[in-house]
Amino acid sequence: MGIWKFCIFCDYGADGQSHKAHRSRHSGASAKKKTKAKNKDQNSDQKQQNPKAFAFRSNAKAKRLQSRAVEKEQRRLHLPVIDRSYGELPPFVVVVQGPPQVGKSLLIKTLVKHYTKHNLPDVRGPITIVSGKQRRLQFVECPNDINGMIDAAKFADLALLLIDGSYGFEMETFEFLNILQVHGFPKVMGVLTHLDKFKDVKKLKKTKQRLKHRFWTEIYDGAKLFYLSGLIHGTYPKREVHNLARFISVMKFPPLSWRTSHPYLLVDRFEDVTPPERVQMNSKCDRNVTLYGYLRGCNLKKGTKVHIAGVGDFSLAGVTGLSDPCPLPSAAKKKGLRDKEKLFYAPMSGLGDLLFM
Numbered sequence: 001m002g003i004w005k006f007c008i009f010c011d012y013g014a015d016g017q018s019h020k021a022h023r024s025r026h027s028g029a030s031a032k033k034k035t036k037a038k039n040k041d042q043n044s045d046q047k048q049q050n051p052k053a054f055a056f057r058s059n060a061k062a063k064r065l066q067s068r069a070v071e072k073e074q075r076r077l078h079l080p081v082i083d084r085s086y087g088e089l090p091p092f093v094v095v096v097q098g099p100p101q102v103g104k105s106l107l108i109k110t111l112v113k114h115y116t117k118h119n120l121p122d123v124r125g126p127i128t129i130v131s132g133k134q135r136r137l138q139f140v141e142c143p144n145d146i147n148g149m150i151d152a153a154k155f156a157d158l159a160l161l162l163i164d165g166s167y168g169f170e171m172e173t174f175e176f177l178n179i180l181q182v183h184g185f186p187k188v189m190g191v192l193t194h195l196d197k198f199k200d201v202k203k204l205k206k207t208k209q210r211l212k213h214r215f216w217t218e219i220y221d222g223a224k225l226f227y228l229s230g231l232i233h234g235t236y237p238k239r240e241v242h243n244l245a246r247f248i249s250v251m252k253f254p255p256l257s258w259r260t261s262h263p264y265l266l267v268d269r270f271e272d273v274t275p276p277e278r279v280q281m282n283s284k285c286d287r288n289v290t291l292y293g294y295l296r297g298c299n300l301k302k303g304t305k306v307h308i309a310g311v312g313d314f315s316l317a318g319v320t321g322l323s324d325p326c327p328l329p330s331a332a333k334k335k336g337l338r339d340k341e342k343l344f345y346a347p348m349s350g351l352g353d354l355l356f357m
């Protein structure tokens, strides 16, 4: 049998006598003092608890945290962009857009002159130029009607938005921006012209700031806005054009997902190949038309249904690969481009090897 050890706690003092339990006072001076102290304690406890326990204290910090959270979320959602292109890339399309008389043609002419050292008499249709060892550009002036803008938004890799600095933003710019937004939003850059109309330097500076911030609210903070300060001998200053051209030459064009998965081409030349007898017999007969252009996106097959913007749906009678009318310079390691290699191709403007009548 084991030994059981137990003890009993009794309410006995050291002297073995029992005592009454302590009863705190409910009235009198000491009771009042105690309740006062207790209330004070409770109040101070309440003060320490932050009433905005889960709200932010610093505006700046909250903003930073919020943007970081959004960034993280975006990174999580961001799928790696697969560039399916192979071989030589087709030229990047630079659409020059702006209200009437803002200087679109002049800017294209000065940029073409900068890249190729040739004068362009007229801006009509896409103008393809070699801008570097690995890059070609195709300049297109955006028409000022809504249909033209919708078409341009479909193929633009970079949109140069020309803004008359002396006037400010016009409806055309906002319309075009909205159209771009629903077409995958390619790269956008603003260019301010007519700044020579300001005589007061302070006013010019203020206007530049105002327009820059207005531009930023439309696109994103820090969006690139170039300033063309005026005309020198009828063209824009060389240094400013050089900077703009350099910026375009090194710009990265991330592939837009819809475009990489659909074949499309920007027609830079077309030919009516209907037999003349058929036209003679009936001038309104169905015509056979050959369209030329760089194929972008993915492969195009014979028989595919194609949509010609502003015309309608057709089926392709055939597709043929042709030699490049404006090839990239040879891949040999060289520092720059030789004059011979500064090629350009603009059949609709009457330049290049082929004239378009």
Ligand SMILES: Nc1nc2c(ncn2[C@@H]2O[C@H](COP(=O)(O)OP(=O)(O)OP(=O)(O)O)[C@@H](O)[C@H]2O)c(=O)[nH]1
Binding pocket: 098, 099, 100, 101, 102, 103, 104, 105, 106, 107, 144, 193, 194, 195, 196, 197, 228, 229, 230, 231, 234
């Ligand atoms: N003072 C001044 N004149 C300019 C500037 N930029 C263009 N111009 C002039 O504005 C006029 C119109 O230039 P264009 O290049 O034809 O303008 P556009 O936008 O192509 O015109 P549309 O094709 O009719 O829409 C020309 O006479 C240019 O010389 C500038 O920065 N300052």
